[in-house]
Amino acid sequence: MLCKKLHHAAFRCNDAAETVKFYTEVLGLKFAHAMGEDHVPSTGLHSPHIHIFFEMEDGSSIAFFECPRDPGNIKDLESPDWIQHFAFEVDSLETVLKAKADLEARDSKVVGPTNHNDFITSIYFFYPSGHRLELTTRTCDASCYQIFEDEAPAVLAMWNETHDWQQREKLYGSQTRYARKAVNWARNVFPFWGDLSGSGEDA
Numbered sequence: 151m152l153c154k155k156l157h158h159a160a161f162r163c164n165d166a167a168e169t170v171k172f173y174t175e176v177l178g179l180k181f182a183h184a185m186g187e188d189h190v191p192s193t194g195l196h197s198p199h200i201h202i203f204f205e206m207e208d209g210s211s212i213a214f215f216e217c218p219r220d221p222g223n224i225k226d227l228e229s230p231d232w233i234q235h236f237a238f239e240v241d242s243l244e245t246v247l248k249a250k251a252d253l254e255a256r257d258s259k260v261v262g263p264t265n266h267n268d269f270i271t272s273i274y275f276f277y278p279s280g281h282r283l284e285l286t287t288r289t290c291d292a293s294c295y296q297i298f299e300d301e302a303p304a305v306l307a308m309w310n311e312t313h314d315w316q317q318r319e320k321l322y323g324s325q326t327r328y329a330r331k332a333v334n335w336a337r338n339v340f341p342f343w344g345d346l347s348g349s350g351e352d353a
């Protein structure tokens with residue numbers, strides 16, 4: 151695969167010092183790098199700025215620019231505010247719940263925990279500079295991940311065709327269930343279902 155891992159995703163911030171304080175003190179990230187120029191290195195445009203990086207355990211980073219002389223908003227204000235966000239993965243649901251309590255103790259408004267499709271469970275909050283952040287943990291095992299991957303093209307095809315999840319019964323056989331849940335149910339009821347389906351996955 152060409153792309154090995156996330157290096158960084160970059161956003162704009164209001165205040166670099168406030169941003170450093172939050173990402174190091176609240177989320178415990180490493181303040182790994184700071185650099186600044188009067189001109190943008192890639193384009194040469196005049197834009198005095200500082201570019202700061204906060205590194206996670208796997209070496210990936212979230213990065214910010216404070217660029218006070220540039221026009222525009224800190225983030226996309228036209229789209230609904232839940233769309234643009236950055237998600238940090240943590241090690242367990244217990245850690246998600248503890249982070250929620252810690253953030254609330256700092257007077258942050260926290261949404262969740264929210265179960266997304268039994269894929270991940272997440273909490274959300276807006277800070278600093280109004281960015282939506284997510285702390286998430288994986289809530290399914292390796293065999294379930296394979297089912298998600300196998301399903302993805304069919305889910306996309308149905309969306310492209312209908313743009314209407316009311317049509318989900320065509321794909322999932324139910325208004326409320328996902329195909330993988332039907333698979334898990336079938337495995338419980340018929341232990342040899344995996345073999346019969348030809349999926350080759352371990353039950």
Ligand SMILES: [Fe+2]
Nearest residue numbers: 235236237284
């Ligand atoms: Fe997300």
